[in-house]
Amino acid sequence: MKFLPRIHKLTIDLHASRLSSNLEQTTDGTVEVLRPVEEEDLGSINRSKGKKNSRNVDFDVLGGGKYKIPMIYYEEAIRDDIFDNVLLNHGENHEMQEVSGLQEIMLSKANSSNNEIQNEQIDLDTLLISCSDAVSINNRQLAHELLMQIRNLSSRTGSGTQRLASILADGLEARLAGSGSKLYRRLVAKRINTADVLKAYHLFITAAPFYRVSFCFANTNILKLIGNASKVHIVDLGSNFGFQWPPLIQSLATRKGGPPKIRITGVDFPQRGFHPSKRVEEIGKRLEDYAKSFNVPFHYQGIASQWESICIEDINIIDDEVLIINSICQFRRVRDETSTADSPRNRVLQLIRQMKPQLFIHGIFNATFSSFFNMRFKQVLSCYSMSFDVFDSLIPRENEQRKLIENDLLAPVIINLIACEGSDWLERPETYKKWQLRNARAGFEQLELDPVVVNECRKKLRYGYDKRFFVDEDGKWLLQGWKGRKRYALSTWKPTGNSYANNIGTF
Structure with a gap:
């Protein structure tokens, strides 16, 4: 170890090059990825040459605790037929067959x-x-x-x-x-394999319409807003493994006049362990692959951070882009006033307002838990x-x-x-009525529900889902639930003083 160069000479800047530049294909088809290790991971680390002869090395002896060190490891496939079958839009008949197939299985297993x-x-x-x-x-x-x-x-x-x-x-x-x-x-x-999460997600959207309706609500609103715009920037707060975006990319690929240039900034909470940004980087590679297959101009930036620590410079706002902020059921993990005097939740809302998006799509898990x-x-x-x-x-x-x-x-x-x-109590959801007050106080105006969007969401229930599921409206909120209990709520917002175009054009 004494003969290695100083740590700062091994540092790599992921922001200086595209994500795909860090990939290297091996002879057996696996992908080697060069990753930086964050400073909290520098206690002990597993360095390996190829696939064998790995050994533990204590990096404390190097005295470089504040630097990033590149590390090579082997990555799972980012896309295959299972991903395509679950994430892409295959039409109403395909979805109806999936739902009815699960119902037949349940009827045979009393x-x-x-x-x-x-x-x-x-x-x-x-x-x-x-x-x-x-x-x-x-x-x-x-x-x-x-x-x-x-x-x-x-x-x-x-x-x-x-x-x-x-x-x-x-x-x-x-x-x-x-x-x-x-x-x-x-x-x-x-560690949960992303492919296993995808199978679980597939089962969940086949059994229950919650995420299918939520993504439909968000993507339909995005498509209507984009119209004929040539450049679009979506800031995705809480990635949901990026499952929302392949059908949107697929829809934009068939737009009259050609697809726009799409830029997605994926913001997710850092993962524990050696690779805190691993998930957002995997999402980026997967979405880049989908965009390439549909010939859609695309760029992805991943940020693994606590949301309240992000500043507007990290997002890289460009004036001639249609800017959309999207967050589906992930705000509940941002701390509120009960955990700290200065509410990170309000700071994130102020950041969104400072970005001046044309549209802020807010989906929430409708619950509240006492201190x-x-x-x-x-x-x-x-x-x-x-x-x-x-x-x-x-x-x-x-x-x-x-x-x-x-x-x-x-x-x-x-x-x-x-x-x-x-501070260890992280899951802190709020009811949609509390979010309505919080968003209004932060300087946002709630938008009316678009009847076309609501109708598209209601159509999802007609794919054969159990009749105990419902989609309802309460003021400017679209609600989802089971047996009369409201569990998810969706709404759209804009910063007060911003102009909002309901339909820039047709697509």
């Missing part, structure tokens, strides 16, 4: 009777609430006794009620032991009982993608809500 499920839920709900009361007053003996009863009745492979109870029991046990933050960090650090643990636990139990009810009603219990959604995507969120406090 679950427990409704009476048995209701009685089971009442018993477990009573035990869980009693246990949360015992945990809140630190009555360890009673809490452990109740946890044993909950464990005996719950299961990660049983009914939806049993599965949720098992996750909640983990959270209560961690909170009682004071290890909630440690458990949460371990859960979110688990008092007893009340919060009951709210979490009620909120996520709906999610597990949807799964149990529409997805077979043995389905592997359902297990991934519940155990790898939902469980960390639930654990964070009930086992973490202070």
Whole structure:
């Protein structure tokens, strides 16, 4: 190690070159990617030459803790037939066949009777609430006794009620032991293959219309706004793995007069581990590949950062571009006034206002959780009982993608809500009525719902989804839910004083 050049000579500037310039194809078809390691990752790192003879090296001896070090690792495929089948627009018949196919599977796999499920839920709900009361007053003996009863009745492979109870029991046990933050960090650090997430996403949009309607709402509004514009810049706050954008790129490719130049700035929270920007970089490569296949001029910039730390210079605003800010159900992870005196949530809204977008698309997870643990636990139990009810009603219990959604995507969120406090409590959604007040105070004007957009969203429900799903309107909000309970809300905004063109042209 003494013969290596100083660390700063190994530094690479990802902003100085396009993302694709860091790719190198190997003989076996895998892709080697040169990545910088952030300073928090410099404790110990795995350096390897090729695929073999890897060894651990302690970089502390180099004394270069504030520099970035390039690192080579092997990357999974960024796109294949599965991605195309799930993400691209294949027409209404294709989507209807998927939804009806899942319904046929459920009809052939009858679950427990409704009476048995209701009685089971009442018993477990009573035990869980009693246990949360015992945990809140630190009555360890009673809490452990109740946890044993909950464990005996719950299961990660049983009914939806049993599965949720098992996750909640983990959270209560961690909170009682004071290890909630440690458990949460371990859960979110688990590596999940993007292809597996895609399969889980495919299952979710086949069973429930929530994301399909949300992306339809956003993309239809974007297409109407763009019209015949030649340059478009979309700032995507919270990437959702970039699943929203391939159908938009596909639609723009067929626009009369040719597609516009599209620039997407993907902003996501940094991942834990050696590669905090790995996800946004993978999204960029995937979207570049889609744009290339559809002959759409495209540029992507990925930013892995806490949103409140971003300044307007990072976004690189260009005056002659149509600027659109898009955020679908990700604002809930930006801290609010209850976690810090200076609200990061308001700072992000002020940044958006400073950017002066022609359109701000805001989708939210409609829920609120109290800072008092007893009340919060009951709210979490009620909120996520709906999610597990949807799964149990529409997805077979043995389905592997359902297990991934519940155990790898939902469980960390639930654990964070009930086992973490202070700055470690990250999941803080608000109701759409609170967001309406917050956005208005930040200097935004809410726009009327476009009847054409609303009709397109309602059409998604007619693809054969369960009749217990609904799409409704409340003022200028488009609401989605299950069995009368409002779970998601969508709206469009503009900074006060900005002109807004509902339709610049036709496409």
